[in-house]
Amino acid sequence: MHSSEDTRQRLIETAGPIFAEKGFRATTVREISERAEVNLASINYHFGDKESLYLATVHHAGLTCQQRIPLPEWEPGTPPAQKLHGFITVFLNRVAVDHEPVWIGQLITRELIYPTRACEHFVREFARPNFEMLDQILCELLGPDVPPTKRQLVIFSIIGQCLHYRFCRPVIHALLGPEEFAKYNVELLSNHITAFTLAALATLRRDERTIEVPS
Amino acid sequence: MHSSEDTRQRLIETAGPIFAEKGFRATTVREISERAEVNLASINYHFGDKESLYLATVHHAGLTCQQRIPLPEWEPGTPPAQKLHGFITVFLNRVAVDHEPVWIGQLITRELIYPTRACEHFVREFARPNFEMLDQILCELLGPDVPPTKRQLVIFSIIGQCLHYRFCRPVIHALLGPEEFAKYNVELLSNHITAFTLAALATLRRDERTIEVPS
DNA sequence: GAGTGTATCAAACACTTGTTTGAAGTCAAC
DNA sequence: GTTGACTTCAAACAAGTGTTTGATACACTC
Numbered sequence: 301m302h303s304s305e306d307t308r309q310r311l312i313e314t315a316g317p318i319f320a321e322k323g324f325r326a327t328t329v330r331e332i333s334e335r336a337e338v339n340l341a342s343i344n345y346h347f348g349d350k351e352s353l354y355l356a357t358v359h360h361a362g363l364t365c366q367q368r369i370p371l372p373e374w375e376p377g378t379p380p381a382q383k384l385h386g387f388i389t390v391f392l393n394r395v396a397v398d399h400e401p402v403w404i405g406q407l408i409t410r411e412l413i414y415p416t417r418a419c420e421h422f423v424r425e426f427a428r429p430n431f432e433m434l435d436q437i438l439c440e441l442l443g444p445d446v447p448p449t450k451r452q453l454v455i456f457s458i459i460g461q462c463l464h465y466r467f468c469r470p471v472i473h474a475l476l477g478p479e480e481f482a483k484y485n486v487e488l489l490s491n492h493i494t495a496f497t498l499a500a501l502a503t504l505r506r507d508e509r510t511i512e513v514p515s
Numbered sequence: 516m517h518s519s520e521d522t523r524q525r526l527i528e529t530a531g532p533i534f535a536e537k538g539f540r541a542t543t544v545r546e547i548s549e550r551a552e553v554n555l556a557s558i559n560y561h562f563g564d565k566e567s568l569y570l571a572t573v574h575h576a577g578l579t580c581q582q583r584i585p586l587p588e589w590e591p592g593t594p595p596a597q598k599l600h601g602f603i604t605v606f607l608n609r610v611a612v613d614h615e616p617v618w619i620g621q622l623i624t625r626e627l628i629y630p631t632r633a634c635e636h637f638v639r640e641f642a643r644p645n646f647e648m649l650d651q652i653l654c655e656l657l658g659p660d661v662p663p664t665k666r667q668l669v670i671f672s673i674i675g676q677c678l679h680y681r682f683c684r685p686v687i688h689a690l691l692g693p694e695e696f697a698k699y700n701v702e703l704l705s706n707h708i709t710a711f712t713l714a715a716l717a718t719l720r721r722d723e724r725t726i727e728v729p730s
Numbered sequence: 731g732a733g734t735g736t737a738t739c740a741a742a743c744a745c746t747t748g749t750t751t752g753a754a755g756t757c758a759a760c
Numbered sequence: 761g762t763t764g765a766c767t768t769c770a771a772a773c774a775a776g777t778g779t780t781t782g783a784t785a786c787a788c789t790c
Contacts, residue, residue: 303737304736304737307737307738323538323540323629325538325540325541326540328776328777328778329777329778329779330776330777330778338738339737339738339739339740340739340740340778340779341738341739341740341779341780341781342737342738342739343778343779344778344779344780345737345738346737349778349779350778350779412682412683412685412686413628413682413683413685414538415685415686419685419686419689420689422686423686423689423690427686427689427690428690431690449695449698452691452695453704453707453711454711456676456679456680456683456687457676457679457707457708457711459679459683460675460676460677460678460679460680460683461671461672461675461676462675463675463679463682463683464671464672464674464675464678464679465671465675467627467628467678467682468627468628468671468674468675468678470627470628470630470634471627471630471634471638471642472671474634474635474638474642475638475642475643475646476667480664480667483664489668492668492672493672495719496668496669496672496715496719497715498718499714499715499716499717499718499719500711500712500714500715500718501714502714502718503713503714503715503717503718504710504711504714518767519766519767522767522768543746543747543748544747544748544749545746545747545748553768554767554768554769554770555748555749555769555770556749556750556751556768556769556770557767557768557769558748558749559748559749559750560767560768561767564748564749565748565749731790732789732790733788733789733790734787734788734789734790735786735787735788735789736785736786736787736788737784737785737786737787738783738784738785738786739782739783739784739785740781740782740783740784741780741781741782741783742779742780742781742782743778743779743780743781744777744778744779744780745776745777745778745779746775746776746777746778747774747775747776747777748773748774748775748776749772749773749774749775750771750772750773750774751770751771751772751773752769752770752771752772753768753769753770753771754767754768754769754770755766755767755768755769756765756766756767756768757764757765757766757767758763758764758765758766759762759763759764759765760761760762760763760764
C-alpha cells in the first residue's frame with residue numbers, strides 16, 4: 301500500500317502530458333491509469349471524478365511553471381528596456397517554446413484558448429500578473445502620458461508575438477521547413493520581439509509627443 | 516425525397532458551428548443530425564463517416580472565407596504601407612474577429628492550432644498565400660537588402676498580433692471587462708497593428724542601414 | 731492478534747459513441 | 761403501372777466511456 305499523496309502525485313504527473321496532448325475530452329481514464337500503473341478506480345477514489353483530476357493537473361501546471369521559471373525581479377534603476385527583454389525571455393520560456401517539461405506550457409496554452417472551469421483561477425493567478433507587470437514596464441518606457449487603452453494594445457501586441465510560436469507552431473514548421481525552423485530558439489525570438497517592440501515604441505512615443513505638442 | 520446535394524450542404528452548414536465550438540471529438544453525430552433535421556444515418560450515407568464530414572466542413576470553411584473576404588488586389592504604384600494596412604484588415608476580418616458567419620474563423624483557427632488531417636491542404640491553400648503576400652509587401656517596405664530570415668520574423672510578428680485577438684479572446688475579455696472589450700473592433704485593431712508594425716519597421720530599417728553603412 | 735481506517739483491485743454497471751442494417755419511401759424513365 | 765436507382769428512416773449493434781461496487785490487502789493502534 302502506498303501513501304495517498306504518492307498516488308495522487310503520480311496520477312497528476314501522468315495525466316498532465318496526456319491532457320496536454322489530447323485535451324480533456326479525448327483523454328480516457330483508462331489510458332491515464334494504465335500509464336500510471338494504478339488501478340482504474342484510483343482516479344475516482346483520489347479525485348472524485350475525471351474533471352477534478354484535470355483541474356488538479358492544470359493547477360499543478362501553473363504552480364510548476366511559476367516555480368521553475370519565475371518572473372524576474374530587478375534592481376531599482378534597471379532600464380525598462382532591459383526589463384522588457386527579461387520579461388519576454390521568461391514568457392517565451394514559460395509557454396511559447398518547448399521547455400521541459402513540455403506538457404506544462406502546452407496545457408496552459410490549451411486553457412488559454414479553450415477555457416474550462418479552470419479559467420477564472422487561471423486569469424487571476426497567471427494572466428493578470430503578467431499583464432500588470434508588462435503594464436508597469438510600459439509605463440516606465442512610455443511615460444505617464446500614454447493612455448491606458450494604448451498600453452493595453454501594446455501589451456497584446458507583445459503577448460501575441462510570443463504566443464504565436466506556440467499556437468501556430470505546426471504551421472510555422474510546415475511553412476519554413478525543419479532546418480529553418482530549428483533555428484528558432486528562445487534567444488533569437490526574444491531578441492527579435494524585444495527589438496521589434498522597442499522600435500515600435502520609440503516611433504510611437506515620438507508621434508505621441510508631436511500630437512500633444514504640435515510643432 | 517430531397518436531392519443529395521441539399522442534404523450534404525445542410526449537414527456541412529449545421530456541422531460547421533458545432534465542430535467550431537466543441538472540436539471534432541466532442542461533437543456527436545447525433546447532435547449534428549438532430550439540428551440538421553436529417554436522419555442519423557445520413558452522415559454515413561453521404562460522407563462515409565464522421566471524419567469525412569469534418570474534412571468537408573473545414574474545406575467549405577476555407578472556401579467560404581476566401582470568397583467572402585478575398586485578399587485585396589492593388590493598383591500598380593500603391594504604397595506598400597497602404598497594402599500592409601489592407602492586408603491586416605482582411606486578415607483580422609477573416610479569422611481574428613467575429614465576422615459572420617462566426618464559425619468559419621473559429622474552425623480555421625482550430626485547425627491552425629491542433630491540425631488534423633486537413634492540415635496539409637490548409638497550409639497550401641490558406642497559410643502559404645497569406646505568408647507570401649505579406650513577404651511581398653515587406654520586400655517593398657524594407658528593400659531587397661533585408662535578409663529573408665528577418666522578413667519571416669516580421670511576418671510572424673504581424674500574424675501573431677492579429678491572431679492573438681482570436682486565440683486569447685476569452686482571456687482578453689476577462690482581463691479588460693466587457694465594456695472595454697466592446698471597443699475592440701476591426702478598425703481599431705487594424706490601425707493599431709499597422710501603426711505598431713510600420714513604426715517598428717521604420718526603426719529597424721534605419722538600424723539596418725546604419726549597420727550596413729557605418730557612419 | 732483482533733480491530734480499524736485506508737488503499738488497491740477485478741469486475742460489473744449504466745451510458746454514450748459511431749456505424750450498420752434492412753425495410754420503406756420517393757421520384758423519374760420506360 | 762412497373763421497374764430501378766436513390767434517399768430516408770427506425771432500430772439495433774459493437775465498442776468505448778466514466779463511474780461504482782464489494783472484496784481484498786495492507787499498516788497501524790490498542
